[in-house]
Amino acid sequence: MNPQLSFSLQLSATPRAARLARLLTVEQLRSWGVPFEDAAQLVELCANAITHGRVPGRDFRLDISVDASRAVRIEVVDPRGDVPVGEPRRGLAIVEALSDRWGSTPGPAPRKVVWAELKC
Numbered sequence: 001m002n003p004q005l006s007f008s009l010q011l012s013a014t015p016r017a018a019r020l021a022r023l024l025t026v027e028q029l030r031s032w033g034v035p036f037e038d039a040a041q042l043v044e045l046c047a048n049a050i051t052h053g054r055v056p057g058r059d060f061r062l063d064i065s066v067d068a069s070r071a072v073r074i075e076v077v078d079p080r081g082d083v084p085v086g087e088p089r090r091g092l093a094i095v096e097a098l099s100d101r102w103g104s105t106p107g108p109a110p111r112k113v114v115w116a117e118l119k120c
Contacts, residue, residue, distance in 0.1 A: 005032050006065040013060055013078075018043070021062050025074070032066060035120045038098045039064075039072045042116045066120075071100075075115040077107050 007028045011017040022043045029036035043062070058079035065073045095102050099116035107113040 004066060004068050006063065008061060008063045010059050010061045013058065017060075025062070025064060028064060029066075029072065034066055034070060034072060039074065039118055039120070041098050042072075042074045042095055042118060070120045072118045072120055073115060074118075075113050077111050077113050079111055 007024075009021070009024060011021060022040055025043045026036045026040045029039055060079065061075075061077040063073075063075040063077070065075075067073070092102075095116050099118050102114075102116035104112055104114040
């Protein structure tokens, strides 16, 4: 995906940060004129990063991009390098249901990137 619009934010790994990430995602997508309802739900990845990818004292990063075809990509970089395997947990089940594609990749050590894409 070649992003035309992008937004990045580093947040502390707290429950309040997941809510803030969702609110900021809505406002950013709204300012770009992109439908935001389903994309905002994909920010569930932030809640997963806080719950399952948390390492004390380390933040996570939210990256949002929109390409020329208006596809939205949401990436969450968390400090745990282990990639999710097996049956999706509740949060990832939501991501799987709402996104067109999603997955995870190793990030800069020791991190991982969990991403989801949605065509608007």
